[in-house]
Amino acid sequence: MTLESSNLTKNQQTVLNILEKSTEPLKAYAILFDIQKKGIKSPLQVYRALDKLIEIGKVHKIESRNSYIACKHEGCNAKTSTAFLICEKCDNVTELKRNNLLSYFSKQAEKDNFQYRKHNLEIYGLCNNCKLKN
């Protein structure tokens, strides 16, 4: 299987389906409980599928929440770099897609003689919905 192909294996496809259907990020064990009927029985099977999906850029991890989200952007640079808006009230997460972040961070890092490879940005606050409800 080449890295860029969409030839996912059964377990990988099963996990991706769950994430794509979800309107919110999911935790690994939530995924596991959801799909125990589909032949996936152990945490490791989920984690392995997640690792692969992350590697090929189909899924990202929200580090501060230990949760996982399917990437909606085709052909973005998110294989390596990610940015999220995380609502602290409703836990909604949206992926920020601005390509200039990468070059901006790359320059910031260079100022400290640091060789940029990738980044993860998590912004916390209130989503539009929750702002209006207040």
Added chain:
Amino acid sequence: MTLESSNLTKNQQTVLNILEKSTEPLKAYAILFDIQKKGIKSPLQVYRALDKLIEIGKVHKIESRNSYIACKHEGCNAKTSTAFLICEKCDNVTELKRNNLLSYFSKQAEKDNFQYRKHNLEIYGLCNNCKLKN
């Protein structure tokens, strides 16, 4: 105890001391094992101290590594917002201190009608030392 004071309790001070002496971020259980001689016996005591230290801005959590680092910056805005350079080779972590990140992210978030409160940025790559060794 007021929030801005440096009146740390014994446990809090013990944990902070360990982190300040360390040249690298520490994990909660590493802290625990280090200080079991000083009266701290359970994970919870460490986590509670960490929570407080994070709340008052003395310590930050590196989310993607589940590790904790003492803040070297006096009076920075890091009570809420943080940015790190993380070396993938030697695991060295340095805190980025650029105040304009906050306003930059705040504006980025606004474009999506998102009300910014704080952020965490983790940049991965090679530190200067490791670059030179290659």
Added chain:
DNA sequence: GACCGTAATGTTATAATATTACATATCATA
């Protein structure tokens, strides 16, 4: 098709990280 190497799978056990629950103690201050 037979062979080979790489990647994925299945399974059990366990490690690593973090929190709940509840009883008690400390401390500032009214």
Added chain:
DNA sequence: TATGATATGTAATATTATAACATTACGGTC
């Protein structure tokens, strides 16, 4: 000295993630 908020101690447990090992599937190539 009574009160309320904060911190502590302790045991148990929940949550997140990986190690170890045996086996199977799959793609390329001879």
